[in-house]
Amino acid sequence: MSTSQIAFLKGHATENDFVIVPDPENALDLPVHLVARLCDRRAGIGGDGLLHVVRSAAHPDAEGMAEQAEWFMDYRNADGSVAEMCGNGVRVFARYLQRSGLVAEGDLAVATRGGVKRVHIAKDGDVTVSMGRAVLSGAGVTVTVDGRSWDARNVNMGNPHAVAFVEDLDHAGNLYSVPPFSPQSVYPDGVNIEFVVDRGPRHVAMRVHERGSGETRSCGTGACAVAVAAARRDGVDPALTGAPVTYTVDLPGGTLVITEHPDGGIDMTGPAVIVAEGVIDATWLETMIG
Numbered sequence: 001m002s003t004s005q006i007a008f009l010k011g012h013a014t015e016n017d018f019v020i021v022p023d024p025e026n027a028l029d030l031p032v033h034l035v036a037r038l039c040d041r042r043a044g045i046g047g048d049g050l051l052h053v054v055r056s057a058a059h060p061d062a063e064g065m066a067e068q069a070e071w072f073m074d075y076r077n078a079d080g081s082v083a084e085m086c087g088n089g090v091r092v093f094a095r096y097l098q099r100s101g102l103v104a105e106g107d108l109a110v111a112t113r114g115g116v117k118r119v120h121i122a123k124d125g126d127v128t129v130s131m132g133r134a135v136l137s138g139a140g141v142t143v144t145v146d147g148r149s150w151d152a153r154n155v156n157m158g159n160p161h162a163v164a165f166v167e168d169l170d171h172a173g174n175l176y177s178v179p180p181f182s183p184q185s186v187y188p189d190g191v192n193i194e195f196v197v198d199r200g201p202r203h204v205a206m207r208v209h210e211r212g213s214g215e216t217r218s219c220g221t222g223a224c225a226v227a228v229a230a231a232r233r234d235g236v237d238p239a240l241t242g243a244p245v246t247y248t249v250d251l252p253g254g255t256l257v258i259t260e261h262p263d264g265g266i267d268m269t270g271p272a273v274i275v276a277e278g279v280i281d282a283t284w285l286e287t288m289i290g
Contacts, residue, residue, distance in 0.1 A: 006285065008038075008045060009096060009277040013088035013127075014270055015217035015253025019047040020096050026058040032080030034288050038280075039078040045280075048216045049086060050076040051093050062111045069109035069116045071097060077212030085114030085158040087220020091127040091272035094119045099274050114158025127272045131221065132158060133264035134228040141181045143193060145173045152181070152193070153229040157266075159211075160191045161225035165233065169197055172207050175215035194222045196230065204230050205250040217253030224266050227258035238262045 006028065009020040019038050021028065030052060038044045052074035056062040062072035073093045075086050090110055097103040098121055105121045118130035137154040143164045144150075148171055152162035162181060166172065172195035173179065179193050190211040199205050206226050208219040227247035231237065236245050238260050246259040256270040 006280045008280055009274055011092040011274040013091045013272040014251055016088035017047045018089055018092050019045045019050045022053045024055050026054045035076045035080035037288055048078055048213050049089060051089055056111045061113060065111040065116050069111035072111040079212045081212045085112045085221055087129055087131055087268050088218050090117050090129045094121055094127050095272040095274055126269050128267050128269040131224050131266040131268050139186050141186050143179050143181045145179050155225035155229055157221040157224050159221055160187050161194060161222055162191050163194045163196060163226055163229040166195050166197060169195060169207050175209045179209055192222050194226050196226050203248045218251040220268050223249040223256045224258050224268055228260060
């Protein structure tokens with residue numbers, strides 16, 4: 001890997017922030033420890049995750065999707081581990097592509113390990129991502145924090161979620177570490193855990209512990225999982241009613257609007273911003289990969 005000039009950008013979507021590394025031909029080696037250091041808020045650039053921007057045809061995990069989507073979001077958690085999907089990350093990824101002149105306003109497709117995601121970049125700046133369908137499992141878990149326990153709904157959005165409805169968001173604790181859950185066999189590869197309170201009709205607020213990242217200011221797939229879990233709790237299923245249902249989801253970093261359609265498709269709409277760009281210092285990088 002050449003260390004002479006490696007560009008990066010920094011972006012966020014409802015304050016879920018990311019280091020963006022453009023690498024169209026997949027020429028860079030990004031080992032786990034390097035990604036973790038780049039995402040470190042004191043020793044690196046800082047971010048909840050890293051968006052590795054690669055042409056689908058150039059990456060073995062995405063080449064099968066190349067005919068559907070030119071660009072692949074090779075997403076990494078803040079600890080360097082690989083993840084299937086990140087809803088807020090897709091919006092920032094699309095904003096980067098637009099800012100770089102690689103796509104225009106309107107519709108585009110983005111390949112992810114969770115499948116091809118359809119994206120719409122609106123003139124008002126918001127980005128809508130078609131997040132696919134939620135898979136609800138009867139295999140739930142119990143989440144426990146500081147002596148309080150809740151049954152959590154098992155919702156998969158291309159990545160696993162456990163959604164617990166609580167009386168107060170402070171009951172989630174500090175979320176620095178993974179909230180204990182059982183049985184652990186339900187999520188052998190870990191899980192994102194959401195704690196949710198009601199704010200009004202079809203309006204909820206949440207906090208989340210993201211697998212591999214700790215508490216984050218926002219989680220797009222988590223907001224979708226929460227909206228679906230809230231709808232089912234409220235006795236609403238668009239597949240049965242024939243009408244879409246929309247929930248407003250407040251997160252520490254902002255607000256997302258989630259719509260579930262009768263065919264099961266879920267749309268997530270919210271802002272995405274690029275805030276900075278630069279070049280990773282070659283000397284520092286050499287110490288990280290040496």
